Amino acid sequence: xxxxxxxxxxxxxxxxxxxxxxxxxxxxxxxxxxxxxxxxxxxxxxxxxxxxxxxxxxxxxxxxxxxxxxxxxxxxxxxxxxxxxxxxxxxxxxxxxxxxxxxxxxxxxxxxxxxxxxxxxxxxxxxxxxxxxxxxxxxxxxxxxxxxxxxxxxxxxxxxxxxxxxxxxxxxxxxxxxxxxxxxxxxxxxxxxxxxxxxxxxxxxxxxxxxxxxxxx
Amino acid sequence: xxxxxxxxxxxxxxxxxxxxxxxxxxxxxxxxxxxxxxxxxxxxxxxxxxxxxxxxxxxxxxxxxxxxxxxxxxxxxxxxxxxxxxxxxxxxxxxxxxxxxxxxxxxxxxxxxxxxxxxxxxxxxxxxxxxxxxxxxxxxxxxxxxxxxxxxxxxxxxxxxxxxxxxxxxxxxxxxxxxxxxxxxxxxxxxxxxxxxxxxxxxxxxxxxxxxxxxxxxxxxxxxxxxxxxxxxxxxxxxxxxxxxxxxxxxxxxxxxxxxxxxxxxxxxxxxxxxxxxxxxxxxxxxxxxxxxxxxxxxxxxxxxxxxxxxxxxxxxxxxxxxxxxxxxxxxxxxxxxxxxxxxxxxxxxxxxxxxxxxxxxxxxxxxxxxxxxxxxxxxxxxxxxxxxxxxxxxxxxxxxxxxxxxxxxxxxxxxxxxxxxxxxxxxxxxxxxxxxxxxxx
Numbered sequence: 017x018x019x020x021x022x023x024x025x026x027x028x029x030x031x032x033x034x035x036x037x038x039x040x041x042x043x044x045x046x047x048x049x050x051x052x053x054x055x056x057x058x059x060x061x062x063x064x065x066x067x068x069x070x071x072x073x074x075x076x077x078x079x080x081x082x083x084x085x086x087x088x089x090x091x092x093x094x095x096x097x098x099x100x101x102x103x104x105x106x107x108x109x110x111x112x113x114x115x116x117x118x119x120x121x122x123x124x125x126x127x128x129x130x131x132x133x134x135x136x137x138x139x140x141x142x143x144x145x146x147x148x149x150x151x152x153x154x155x156x157x158x159x160x161x162x163x164x165x166x167x168x169x170x171x172x173x174x175x176x177x178x179x180x181x182x183x184x185x186x187x188x189x190x191x192x193x194x195x196x197x198x199x200x201x202x203x204x205x206x207x208x209x210x211x212x213x214x215x216x217x218x219x220x221x222x223x224x225x226x227x228x229x230x231x232x233x
Numbered sequence: 234x235x236x237x238x239x240x241x242x243x244x245x246x247x248x249x250x251x252x253x254x255x256x257x258x259x260x261x262x263x264x265x266x267x268x269x270x271x272x273x274x275x276x277x278x279x280x281x282x283x284x285x286x287x288x289x290x291x292x293x294x295x296x297x298x299x300x301x302x303x304x305x306x307x308x309x310x311x312x313x314x315x316x317x318x319x320x321x322x323x324x325x326x327x328x329x330x331x332x333x334x335x336x337x338x339x340x341x342x343x344x345x346x347x348x349x350x351x352x353x354x355x356x357x358x359x360x361x362x363x364x365x366x367x368x369x370x371x372x373x374x375x376x377x378x379x380x381x382x383x384x385x386x387x388x389x390x391x392x393x394x395x396x397x398x399x400x401x402x403x404x405x406x407x408x409x410x411x412x413x414x415x416x417x418x419x420x421x422x423x424x425x426x427x428x429x430x431x432x433x434x435x436x437x438x439x440x441x442x443x444x445x446x447x448x449x450x451x452x453x454x455x456x457x458x459x460x461x462x463x464x465x466x467x468x469x470x471x472x473x474x475x476x477x478x479x480x481x482x483x484x485x486x487x488x489x490x491x492x493x494x495x496x497x498x499x500x501x502x503x504x505x506x507x508x509x510x511x512x513x514x515x516x517x518x519x520x521x522x523x524x525x526x527x528x529x530x531x532x533x534x535x536x537x538x539x540x541x542x543x544x545x546x547x548x549x550x551x552x553x554x555x556x557x558x559x560x561x562x563x564x565x566x567x568x569x570x571x572x573x574x575x576x577x578x579x580x581x582x583x584x585x586x587x588x589x590x591x592x593x594x595x596x597x598x599x600x601x602x603x604x605x606x607x608x609x610x611x612x613x614x615x616x617x618x619x620x621x622x623x624x625x626x627x628x629x630x631x632x633x634x635x636x637x638x639x640x641x642x643x644x645x646x647x648x649x650x651x652x653x654x655x656x657x658x659x660x661x662x663x664x665x666x667x668x669x670x671x672x673x674x675x
Contacts, residue, residue: 105519146592150558153596185558186605187592192648 021138024048024063026056026085027071027100032123036069036100039127044134053077057088064092066138070117072101072108081108086115098137106151113215119143141205142212149184152211156218171218173211180207251275252311256303259310263345266302272311304385349379373419380412479518486514506552510543530569530602531562534595537577545584553584553591561597563658569602571636572656576604578628579652583608587650601657609649629654 021044027033028051037046048063050056053076060068068089072082080087086097097117101108102124109120118137121130122145133143144152156173173181176197183193190208194201254273256265267285271278288295353375384406421438425431490511494504517535526532538555547553563569576593583591587608594605629652630640638656 103519146556146558146594150560150594153560182594182596185560185596186594186651187556187558187590187607195648 020045021067021134022047022063022065023134024050024056024059024065024068026050026059026068026074026082028052028073028075029071032071036130039130040134041127041131044131051075053080053084053088056085060085060089060092060095065095067134068095068097069100069134070097070112072099072103072112081112082117083111083115086112086117090116096137096140098133098143106154109148110151110155110215113148113212116216118212119145120148121145122147136205140209142209144181144184144208144211146185146187149181152215153178153181153185156214171214173214177207177211177214180204181211184208253314254306255309255311255314256306257310258308264299264303265308266299266306269306269311270302346379346382349375353379373416373423375416376419377413377416380409380414380416382409383412384409482518483515487511502546502551506543509552509554510539513539513542528564529562530565530573530597531559531595533565533569533573534559534576534593537573538580538593541577541580541584545581547584547589548586553589555580555584555591555593557593557595559595559597563597563602566658568636568638568656568658571632572602572604572638572654575629575632575640575654576606578625578632579604579606579654582625582629583610583650583652586610601655603656604654605651606654607649607651611646611649 020042023040023044023046025033025036025046025048027036030051033049033051040046047065048059050059051074053074055076056068056070056074057077068085070082070085074081074085077084077088082097082099082101089095089097097112099109099112099117099120100123101120102122103109113120118140119133119142121133121143125133125145136143152173156171156178179197180193183196184190188196190201190204194204197204252272252275254269256269257272258265260268260278262268262282267281268278271281274281285295285299288298353372356372421434424434490507494507497503497507535557538557542552542555545553565573576595580591580593583606587610590609592605592607594603594607596603625642630642633640633654633656636656638654640655641653642650643653644650
């Protein structure tokens, strides 16, 4: 087996950090911890880890929480963020994704899946929980059958991306999605990363309106 | 309203917190100054009144102090103000303090005003009848004073916030203004009668008006800012009330669940179930838009999920959590009701016979509502289920198909079981996008 992936753990609850540390398997190594925005920025700049597990709600800084940490760490190349939240609120999640986090998982994720997610983010791929897939389908109006015809459209999902998102929302793992659609896991990852890019870059009307309605802007 | 940042945190100590200085409605004799002072200083009202009266002969100090407080201290119930000023987080922790109230209140202030007016009128009549009273200057001044007092008294009425307060306060203002104008005219008449030039009087009147106007212009920005701050404060108070409402709800339900959990700590399945139910309720309070009942299919679905989670257990008696993801929402109708009932049966099947995690996905499109219920059990073959077994065949598939929907069950040992229900619906879905252009997937 190759070297374990170094991870910095950012969460304001000590108990939760301890729990995550104990549950991560041998493929992941925790090299730093932080409990608020300022110390998180400091630790990330010092350690420069490949992956940061980041709670969405954090005290300190300018009150921007996890999103503020991501923004203040853009000058650290090679560090990717995986948002971790107990919240169901779209505004919390999408705010962190929009500033550049590579994915979002809920805190009740099982330990194996969390380690998988960390490795996936370290490998440059995106991690979508079922709930985030639901947000995406909602925000891009995909449920109404509004899909893109060309690949370069930022404001709509392609039919294939919509299909992948729907399967993830239904609780399928990447592997199961690949099996269901007769494509490789790598292709699934490509689709998910494309969706993440759209979520970050799109200024689609609906997304803007949807974000505004949820006071994200 | 908020305590200064450096102040020590308020504790729920039994010591009485000093009430703020307000002029309460209950128990007042005149303007409530003595009652308010007594509540503020926590001394008997009678003592305050005696001291105030005793101070009147001392160059009118008692009277001056009374009038000063009357003008500067706002009307209000000190206890209520104290309660509102307390942080909502402590709302349930602190003891409420109330004033002893005797309910009725005689409008002494108004009666006194009336008596003064009657007195003035009586003196005027007496002068007409030839009585030699040297009140040439005193009378008009008295009329002006009463007018001013009447206008000022609207301050009380507005602060009391009665529904008809605005109308009455306008009446008071007009009445006060008329009286004051009459008083001024009387003074002017007196002056002309004593040989002052009317032109000079007019000039000084115009000059006084100009000064008034100038002062008004200078004060206007300050006045506008004051009004704006008042609006802000009202909005903040509304937010605070909402927060207090949530805090109270959370305190109640969370504390109750924690007590239950402690009492049943030796039953892990029951504890897990209660923790899950409480988590669900908290999430609903914190993150969901609270819909009116009967307007949201999603809310109805969540209620169904809650019921299944609370009442059903997995094969070995453990509680099973259902991961719910929803996209879109619409107003429920009979078709979606049938869909919900079928969904409930599918969920019960997944929880009781399948294996967690159980996933539920609801998608509301413009033409159809789709539901996927998935578990990771060993699966079963629909063909093996006897025709006498009503579970899947009738309660899930039959319900949906009778309404023109489709139902499909896919099951395999490797991938678990997935029930796919699809119910066509008319318009009215919140599948967004008014700019819907074309193109459903092939």
